[in-house]
Amino acid sequence: MLAASAHGSAILLIGRTLTKFYQHVLSLTFAVKEINGDVNILPNITLGFNIYDNYNDAQLTYRTTMNLLFKSQRLVPNYECETQGKLTAVIGALASKASFRMAQILSLYKIPQLTYGSVPLIKNEVKQLPFFYRMVPSEDHQNVGIVNLLKHFGWTWVGLFVTDDDNGEHFLQALELRLSRHGICSEFTERIPPQEYLHTLNEMELKLKKFIKFFNHMTSNIFVCYGNTFSLMFLWYFAGEMPRDMKMTFPGKVWVITAQADFIIASISRHRDLQMFQGAIAFRIHSNEPPGFQEYLRTIKPDWAEGDNFLKEFWVEAFGCSLPDPRLPYVITGSCTRNDRLENLAAPLFQMQMTGPSYSVYNAVYVLAYAIQAMHSFRPTGREILYEQKEKNKDFQPWKLHRFLQEISFNNSAGDRVSFNDEREVRGGFDITNLVTFPNRSFHNVKIGWVNPEAPEDQLFVLHGDMITWHRDFNQALPLSVCSDSCHRGYQKKKKEGDKFCCYDCDLCPEGKISNKSDTDDCLQCPEDQYPNRDRDQCIPKVIKFLSYEEPLGKALAGVALSFSLVTVLVLGSFIKHRDTPIVKANNRELTYTLLVSLLLCFLSTFLFLGKPGKLTCLLQQPVFGMVFSVAVSCVLAKTITVVLAFLATKPGSHLRKWVGKRVATSVVLSSSLIQAGICVIWVGTFPPFPDLDLHSVTEVIIMQCNAGSVLMFYLVLAYMALLSIISFTVAFLARKLPDTFNEAKFITFSMLIFCSVWVSFVPTYLSTKGTYMVAVEIFSILASTGGVFCCIFLPKCYMMVFKPELNSREQLLRRKY
Structure with a gap:
């Protein structure tokens, strides 16, 4: 007869019985009874079992394990005496320490051990216990x-x-x-x-x-x-x-x-x-209910099994009754009655439903039964035949089950699949x-x-x-357990110094970032074409913006530029009409026309800065502005030099008479303008301006603007214009008191003073503004500086031609001079 032994875990605790654990014993006896009564499982083999309690004591664990191996009146290790069947395997224990103590002995004899308690094993320990199986999940x-x-x-x-x-x-x-x-x-x-x-x-x-x-x-x-x-x-x-x-x-x-x-x-x-x-x-x-288990429990009585030494102790503890002296023939007397049944016990004392550990014991018995059946059904081949013939006359060896235990897989009566993984743990949860x-x-x-x-x-x-x-x-509300309150959307966690990472403060997301869910560790950066909303919990697409004609500011600037342009055209027409008058002929008539045309182009160049930037407008914008302004300032410089030369040439014995005329003025204008033209050509040829999107200057909009291409070239153009204007201002200031009826030096001084003041203030203002206001600042500077030059130089002359025409004659001018 083969014996499958189970090793119980401490049914007694501090002087009393833990009645719940008795179900582990009953689940084993129920499984053995089912298997022995099933003709399809081990038809020619009867399973038997012995049950021992170790009382959660180390010495008793070793002792009872040795009793399983070598049962006799006197323990003699390595000698089998008075056995009632061959030990096939051991089921147990519930406690992990007891399981390991048993494994230390059982592994020496290669006896399979199936523990039904939760045992935390490390992988190295698994390798050291090759015959150790766990009937509970990891x-x-x-x-x-x-x-x-x-x-x-x-x-x-x-x-x-x-x-x-x-x-x-x-x-x-x-x-x-x-x-x-x-x-x-x-x-x-x-x-x-x-x-x-x-x-x-x-x-x-x-x-x-x-x-x-x-x-x-x-x-x-x-x-x-x-x-x-x-x-x-x-x-x-x-x-x-x-x-x-x-x-x-x-x-x-x-x-x-x-x-x-x-x-x-x-x-x-x-x-x-x-x-x-x-x-x-x-x-x-995990547990399930095998069919017939509760009916089996209902048959349990104190006189149910003569060999069950646990039953009487369990009955006394569970029902709180007394039993007769065990030395006398067993008859129920005292407070215990035949009407006492397990199903009458309260759940804290005993459960009729199969518990998890009991279910593991039940499955362990079936695992052993199917493994024994597989071993007896095994048909060797090749060298295995010779080996089996040698082993045929020897006694059964428990270690042979190991091969079949690893491959075991079946559905139990409760409908659950039972098998082991590579770590010899039963699969499940x-x-x-x-x-x-x-x-x-x-x-x-x-x-x-x-x-x-x-x-x-x-x-x-x-x-x-x-x-x-x-x-x-x-009060049936969901319990909360957090170290810090949840950080809402738009906030991020900020760790508290010295506390655990679950304890934190909530900080508003920094500029340009959002958090779209609670308890965010770090806020998310919005894409470049989006910006955070006010609550900083979502990103909003930015609006593409440029200085358009539809905006009030664009309309105002365009209106001013157009008005100045029309006035300049009228003045130019007036000067052409009165071209033979002294006031027009004075100081080089052609130079005056050139200055008026360049000022007109300066006013008109502002329209390159308005509207949606394109490739052509961006390419022309700054170079055209630089060129026409250079021509205008060069003309002013030429006018000033003409005044100085005219005065000096009138002195007796002066050698400057030959320089008085159109040649000097033309040379000044051409040479000054060609230098600026060269700078602009190099600029356009190397780093030409291009349309660009400014995603960062303004938070909520994308500024569509012209990129200068080379900031150095842009400021070089401005620097050259500043140099010309400073020279013009200096020469005009020195010549402002020359005794000449046609002396324009005073007006040129005022015009260059306005011009320089505008562009000196332009640079810091331009650098401190963002978005479309940068373009507006540049347009305003162009209009202000151009308008200043135009008004200071030409308004006095226009006043004389329009309102005082009688004074615009040679005789009147000479009389005034006298």
């Missing part, structure tokens, strides 16, 4: 579920309670890494004392007082609790020993409890008040339940979701939040 899936749960409700500020052991450290390292990746941080990490504290009441009392004081300063509303069955008893002692007045004022919290801690939650409510844990969200090993407590210290677990890594991505984490019953202090 803790990594649970950690993923915890993070998804916190993200689902927006909880970013949590407290962590973990056992002060290696498993707790392993859990912290794995979870905190995931938390930080998803913007969640822990307010505190409190380590729960190990089991030894439960046996030293003085130390425990001191720890409880410190713990209560610490508990009052928590600001987070979410506590994640991880620990094994026994060390977590401390939290429940804390709940039970908490002063009554503190229980009434203690604020409600949401406890997120891992599967390891859930084992004990289901077992202590009879002796402890669980109201503090109302609304807790627990991760539980965790159920998520909500703990609903009642005043009579009973409770009910409501399934509200699950974590299933084998499901499609959108079904990996499922949670029905509307099914949750929260702690009464929250």
Whole structure:
């Protein structure tokens, strides 16, 4: 007979029985009974089992493991005596430490071990235990579920309670890494004392007082609790020993409890008040209900099995009754009656529905049965035939199951698929339940979701939040747990110095940036063609703008330029009409015409700056402006030089008579203008101006303008104009008092003073303005400087020609001179 042995985990705790754990035993017996009664599974083999309890003690764990291997009155290692069947495999234990202690011995004999408790293993440990299988999913899936749960409700500020052991450290390292990746941080990490504290009441009392004081300063509303069955008893002692007045004022919290801690939650409510844990969200090993399991539980009675040493202790503890002396023939007497049934027990004492650990034990038995069946059905080939013939006469070796356990895959009676991954962990996930407590210290677990890594991505984490019953202090409103209030749209987080990254202030997004969602770490830069709105939570497309004729400013400038142009044309016409009069003939008539034409072109050049910039207008804009202004200033300079030469030539014996005439004036105008022309040709030939979009000068608009191409050439043109105007101003100022009836030096001095003043103020004004106002400033400077020259030089002459024509004669001028 083959024996499949199960290794139980501490049915007794601190002098009393944890009645919930007895279901683990019953799930094993139920599975064995099903398999032995099924003709399709192991038809010629009967499974047997032995069950041992290690009482969560290291020495007893080693002892009971040795008993499984070498059972006798006296333990003799490596000798098998009085066996009732060949040991095939071991199922157990619930606690991870006990599982590892068993594995240290079982691995020496290559006996497969299937643990049904949640065991955090590192990959290196997996390699060192090749015959170690886990009937529960990896803790990594649970950690993923915890993070998804916190993200689902927006909880970013949590407290962590973990056992002060290696498993707790392993859990912290794995979870905190995931938390930080998803913007969640822990307010505190409190380590729960190990089991030894439960046996030293003085130390425990001191720890409880410190713990209560610490508990009052928590600001987070979410506590994640991880620990094994026994060390977590401390939290429940804390709940039970908490002063009554503190229980009434203690604020409600949401406890997120891992599967390891859930084992004990289901077992202590009879002796402890669980109201503090109302609304807790627990991760539980996935379970399902095999057909017939509850009917099987209803058949359980105290006299059900003669070899079950746990049943009587369970019955006394669960029903609170007494049984007769075990030395007498077993008959139910005392307070225990034959009407006592498991289904009559309250859920805190015993559940009729199969729990997660029991479901793992049930599946473990079937895994072994199918592996044994596969081994017996195996047909060797090639060299395997020779090897099997050599091994044929030898006893069965448990290590042979290893090959078939790795490949096991079947659907159990509950409809779930059972198989192992590469790390020898059963595939599957965790159920998520909500703990609903009642005043009579009973409770009910409501399934509200699950974590299933084998499901499609959108079904990996499922949670029905509307099914949750929260702690009464929250009044059924969604609990909040954040270190800092959420930063609204238009703001970004600013870390508080010295605090964790979940604690921050909210700062308005800087200029040009937005945040279109809450709790943004960094604001987003708007595209160049967009700008932030007033609230800085969205980008608005910029409007393309240029100085157009439709704008009031454009209309005004165009009107002024047109008016000056018309006046200039009228003056030119008047001068042509009166070309033979002394006032026109004085100071070189052709030079006067040239000056008027250049001033007219200066006025008209402003229209190149108005309207939508194009390739041609941008190419002509600055060079034309520079050329016509240079010609105009050159003409003014030539007029001034003509006045000086005319005065000097009248002196007796002067050699300057030959320079008086048109040649000097023409030479001055041509030479001065050609230098500017050369500068403009170099400018256009190397870095020609072009249409451009200015995206940054003005926040809300895109300025369409002409790019100078070369700023250096632009200011070189202005500098040359400034040089000509300064020379003209200087010469005119020195000649302003020359005794000549036709002396224009005074008017030229005023005109150049206005001209220089306008362009000196132009540079700082131009550099300090943005957008279309830059173009407006340049147009205004052109109109002001040109208008100043025009008015100072020509208005006095026009006044004489129009309003005082009688004075415009040679006789009158000579008389005035006399």
